[in-house]
Amino acid sequence: MSAHANLERRRQAIYGWLLLTPALVLLSVFAFYPTVATLWTSLFSRGTRRNPVEYIGTGNYTELFADPTFWIVVKNNLLYAGVTIPVSMAIALAMALWANGKISARGFVRTAYFTPTVLPMIAAANLWLFFYTPGLGVLDQIGSVFGLPSINWLGQPETALWAIIIVTIWKEAGFFMIFYLAALQTIPEDLKEAADIEGTSRWTYTRRIVLPLLMPTTIFIAINALINSVKLIDHLFILTKGGPSDASKLLLYYIWEMAFAFFDAPQAAAMTILVIGVLAIVAAAKFLYLDKRTHYQ
Amino acid sequence: MKRLGNFMDSFGAILLAVIWISPLLFAFWAATHSTSDAVNLRLFSPWTMDNFIVAWNGAPWLKYFINTFSLVTVILIGQFILVTLAGFAFAQLQFPGKDFVFILVLMQLFILPEVLIVENYAMVSRLGLFDTILGVGMPYMASAFGIFLMRQAFKGVPIELHEAARIEGCGLLGILWRVYVPLAKPTYLAYALVSVSTHWNNFLWPLIVTNSPETRPLTVGLSIFGAPENGVDISVISAATLMSVAPLLIAFLIFQRQFVQAFLRAGIK
Numbered sequence: 186m187s188a189h190a191n192l193e194r195r196r197q198a199i200y201g202w203l204l205l206t207p208a209l210v211l212l213s214v215f216a217f218y219p220t221v222a223t224l225w226t227s228l229f230s231r232g233t234r235r236n237p238v239e240y241i242g243t244g245n246y247t248e249l250f251a252d253p254t255f256w257i258v259v260k261n262n263l264l265y266a267g268v269t270i271p272v273s274m275a276i277a278l279a280m281a282l283w284a285n286g287k288i289s290a291r292g293f294v295r296t297a298y299f300t301p302t303v304l305p306m307i308a309a310a311n312l313w314l315f316f317y318t319p320g321l322g323v324l325d326q327i328g329s330v331f332g333l334p335s336i337n338w339l340g341q342p343e344t345a346l347w348a349i350i351i352v353t354i355w356k357e358a359g360f361f362m363i364f365y366l367a368a369l370q371t372i373p374e375d376l377k378e379a380a381d382i383e384g385t386s387r388w389t390y391t392r393r394i395v396l397p398l399l400m401p402t403t404i405f406i407a408i409n410a411l412i413n414s415v416k417l418i419d420h421l422f423i424l425t426k427g428g429p430s431d432a433s434k435l436l437l438y439y440i441w442e443m444a445f446a447f448f449d450a451p452q453a454a455a456m457t458i459l460v461i462g463v464l465a466i467v468a469a470a471k472f473l474y475l476d477k478r479t480h481y482q
Numbered sequence: 483m484k485r486l487g488n489f490m491d492s493f494g495a496i497l498l499a500v501i502w503i504s505p506l507l508f509a510f511w512a513a514t515h516s517t518s519d520a521v522n523l524r525l526f527s528p529w530t531m532d533n534f535i536v537a538w539n540g541a542p543w544l545k546y547f548i549n550t551f552s553l554v555t556v557i558l559i560g561q562f563i564l565v566t567l568a569g570f571a572f573a574q575l576q577f578p579g580k581d582f583v584f585i586l587v588l589m590q591l592f593i594l595p596e597v598l599i600v601e602n603y604a605m606v607s608r609l610g611l612f613d614t615i616l617g618v619g620m621p622y623m624a625s626a627f628g629i630f631l632m633r634q635a636f637k638g639v640p641i642e643l644h645e646a647a648r649i650e651g652c653g654l655l656g657i658l659w660r661v662y663v664p665l666a667k668p669t670y671l672a673y674a675l676v677s678v679s680t681h682w683n684n685f686l687w688p689l690i691v692t693n694s695p696e697t698r699p700l701t702v703g704l705s706i707f708g709a710p711e712n713g714v715d716i717s718v719i720s721a722a723t724l725m726s727v728a729p730l731l732i733a734f735l736i737f738q739r740q741f742v743q744a745f746l747r748a749g750i751k
Contacts, residue, residue, distance in 0.1 A: 201577035211624035219601030283495035297499035305683035
């Protein structure tokens with residue numbers, strides 16, 4: 186009998202690894218190896234015809250920290266994350282509460298909220314270009330009715346990043362709404378009835394019962410939103426190209442520019458490693474800390 | 483009082499909905515009117531389809547559509563195969579090293595392919611896949627998210643069915659194919675919708691890996707078409723934008739319920 190169990194165990198091990206092999210090969214080629222290679226590249230100088238590539242340790246990082254553009258980009262990305270995450274989540278929650286409530290035209294409302302989610306970021310940028318263009322854009326046209334001066338939303342450093350932020354919020358909120366909507370539908374009806382009998386106000390009910398029950402969803406959405414604040418940069422290509430004078434440049438866009446416009450792979454690698462570091466901290470926080478406190482598996 | 487509250491709710495919800503949908507409505511309106519009417523916001527000017535004709539003739543859209551279509555198909559097929567095998571191994575087999583590998587896979591949820599563009603570009607070139615549709619698709623095939631999703635779906639399959647199939651003389655792959663895959667159909671559907679809409683809309687990576695109209699997907703084609711250097715006006719850009727989002731948008735409007743369910747299933751588990 187034990188020989189049989191042994192055989193079964195060995196059979197499972199062989200099958201297990203065989204089934205994993207295709208996925209592991211691709212993950213190694215396009216995730217694990219590139220991560221290590223990026224770290225490696227970031228430790229070497231950029232080769233030119235006169236100066237061959239050589240090991241320079243943390244030289245690329247020192248150079249990066251001395252680059253004023255890098256700090257502008259970091260600041261931009263912090264603001265981008267700091268505004269898009271809470272605002273899109275708050276709007277998503279309001280949308281979900283409405284879309285779940287007894288309101289008229291609920292079907293239309295849900296569709297309208299969710300539609301931006303299925304559009305590519307590039308298309309979204311094109312749509313918003315029509316709003317932002319100075320002189321001709323919708324915003325300026327509306328403003329001129331009220332006698333406001335023409336504003337070049339995308340062309341001036343004070344407003345460019347905000348214009349980018351608004352497009353991101355518009356794109357994200359409907360997506361996050363879906364998760365809140367799903368969570369809201371799992372809250373039992375009797376809680377609401379009990380609260381009504383007790384004479385609880387709607388505000389108290391929402392704050393004391395609904396929001397705590399939505400906590401796991403909120404954390405899940407927050408992590409997604411955080412990752413998106415690194416990832417969602419496509420609209421920069423259409424709207425501002427990171428300008429004017431780097432006022433709307435974000436990290437991933439700068440990495441792309443560094444590697445594919447300035448051909449400075451080591452600098453791009455150093456920046457990539459820093460971004461991976463931040464993402465790894467988020468991952469660790471999620472798996473080690475949050476998963477112990479909230480259960481949704 | 484309660485009725486007033488309800489009214490305010492409906493009012494707020496609809497107002498936000500109108501604001502949310504307005505960029506799309508404006509684009510539709512601009513695309514169906516002449517440029518000068520669109521620019522001057524002459525709301526009651528005559529309709530025209532000219533912008534769509536100009537836009538269609540301005541770029542190889544048919545080729546772009548075919549490219550995007552092939553791209554999402556190639557990715558989806560690759561993902562289905564890899565994710566099914568790996569998901570099954572993680573869900574139903576016991577073997578040494580499993581937990582460690584699973585953590586490695588989960589790490590990929592955070593270290594996105596987007597961040598590794600520089601090295602992945604080098605890798606794709608090394609493999610001779612630069613400017614090919616396979617090259618655009620390959621980094622996404624071993625999707626950690628998909629593996630995780632299938633693992634959850636397969637874990638929900640009652641072990642009795644597994645045992646019954648084994649007693650009937652089914653091999654392990656046979657059990658996977660005849661018992662697990664059919665039972666996980668809703669998860670596959672959900673995953674397919676999420677995957678297709680993600681990759682239909684993806685931009686940065688295809689921008690880097692493609693270099694010719696022969697492989698370029700819609701999003702990259704659209705960004706080139708709309709570039710300011712090309713001096714295309716706003717009505718034509720709107721028409722081109724609507725054209726390129728139309729298939730997904732129409733599919734969404736028809737299958738709205740399934741779409742939303744798909745996103746939910748994909749996110750919650």
